[in-house]
Amino acid sequence: MAPAPSSDWQAALPAPFLAYRGDRRLEEVECIVPDLVGGSRGKAMPSHKFSPDQTFALPTSLFYETVSGEYVDIAGIENQWTEVDMVLRPDMATASAVPWAADATLQVICDLEDRHGNPVSIAPRNVLKRVLDRYAEHGWQPIVAPELEFYLISPNLDWNDPVKPPVGRTGRPGSARQAYSMVAVDEYGEVIDTIYDYAEDQGLHIDTLIQEGGAGQIEINLMHGDPMALADQVFYFKRAIREAALKHKFFATFMAKPMRDQPGSAMHIHQSVLDKRTGQNIFSNPDGSESEAFYHFIGGSQRHLMEVMPLIAPYVNSHRRLTGGMSAPTNMEWGHDNRTTGLRIPNARPEARRVENRVIGIDANPYLALAASLAAGLKGMTDRIAPRPAAQGEIWTDGAILPEGPFDMLAAFNEAHEMRALLGAEFCAVLSAIKLAELNEFQREISPWERKHLLLNV
Structure with a gap:
């Protein structure tokens, strides 16, 4: 299925975001995930590159870091440092403004899956879902x-x-x-x-x-x-x-x-x-x-x-x-x-x-x-x-x-x-x-x- 036209998904965004955007053009979309600390990791892109049906990728290694940024070898994880990709699937129910940004910007929290569609068990959001x-x-x-x-x-x-x-x-x-x-x-x-x-x-x-x-x-x-x-x-x-x-x-x-x-x-x-x-x-x-x-x-x-x-x-x-x-x-x-x-x-x-x-x-x-x-x-x-x-x-x-x-x-x-x-x-x-x-x-x-x-x- 082809991604929905830009105007379709943008029109369905939450009312607070539409009020924040006003008559401005949506410039950027941030696809983010919470890390173990509770900070935001992810990818930003021009709005025309984003669609709710599209998925993105980040390596599993973002969950292998301490709060100081040091990487940790973890027993029991086979081929840990191949750093396989996780799939980011946007949860549009979380779509929200980024009001401190200079231009109209949207942030969306993403769920994390492996390439077979299974939830990534170490992702904090999936721990709570469990x-x-x-x-x-x-x-x-x-x-x-x-x-x-x-x-x-x-x-x-x-x-x-x-x-x-x-x-x-x-x-x-x-x-x-x-x-x-x-x-x-x-x-x-x-x-x-x-x-x-x-x-x-x-x-x-x-x-x-x-x-x-x-x-x-x-x-x-x-x-x-x-x-x-x-x-x-x-x-x-x-x-x-x-x-x-x-x-x-x-x-x-x-x-x-x-x-x-x-x-x-x-x-x-x-x-x-x-x-x-x-x-x-x-x-x-x-x-x-x-x-x-x-x-x-x-x-x-x-x-x-x-x-x-x-x-x-x-x-x-x-x-x-x-x-x-x-x-x-x-x-x-x-x-x-x-x-x-x-x-x-x-x-x-x-x-x-x-x-x-x-x-x-x-x-x-x-x-x-x-x-x-x-x-x-x-x-x-x-x-x-x-x-x-x-x-x-x-x-x-x-x-x-x-x-x-x-x-x-x-x-x-x-x-x-x-x-x-x-x-x-x-x-x-x-x-x-x-x-x-x-x-x-x-x-x-x-x-x-x-x-x-x-x-x-x-």
Whole structure:
């Protein structure tokens, strides 16, 4: 079948994109895929070279890199460095504007297949699809709502220099402990306005925006919905937020713990599950009480989230957030309206009953973090895992404490045979190798703290 004429597919693009384009000519199309870090890789082309029916190719080696760009030899992959091509198949449901581009530009997230049409198992989007398919087999539809925390910071041009808070419209650097302050939000109003503009152009929906507890720390809450759609939104939002900050000569960072004496940044995920046939929240019984599925989801999260920490706290810096003693949970306990627990149950009507995972960092790949969190809850429901009793009052270092460090997290992941089978054995083998290489590379680094305190004092 010949590709559709340009005018046909362009006319079918989402309304937000058509409004953004206006009477301009579409100049360029970006075909992108999320990598293991959660960044965008892909190909850009003139619009006349693109068709929704056309496929493109990228080598598998883009998934064999650490966050620093080092390639890793991975045991069990035959002929790894032949770098066979993956097929990029555009998912036109994700078509969105690139509002920071000089000309009218479209971006489209692509699914990845091998040359026989099979999903590439190590692609993050396909890892999440695999978990969602398991929910569908039970007639269930998970619903999620992410919260995105990030920092606006002064441009950091020398990575030996500490990160500094941004200087806002008053000319003074941001200060901490300004949570929910509208004055603090107004301090960076031009950046916030640009984020809103970019979101509107892209068809992304913001629920609320607040100032968080750190200096220059912002939180954006997204509307609840389908996990794949929300993962795509987080993927798009991160790029848009960075570009909005750069437009106003700020940096936006999604490091979990960018400043030593400031709170870390999380990606809290609110999770519930619907019966696909009835549309009812299975976490609540008909009389409004908490259901067995609700408790089992918590039980599975308590048992299995400990095993998948490399997906939800993927870097050494992620662990700094979880042990910094500032707002982040250190345990996998649960409680009603209790922000000291890793699993919080917000106050909500029975139809909106949900479990908030507060352990996930904003540095996590959204597809992999959602896959891990939902997989843990799914195992709880299918295996009928009972949770521990709900925590009462403040709880910091009681109960099930998170693993001591990133090497412990990786060791637990390597032994998590049930979760690895659910997420995909090949994907887990690749991720394990990448994470070990990153940890070993970090271990070779000599930090400024060591030079400051050890160079002349020992």
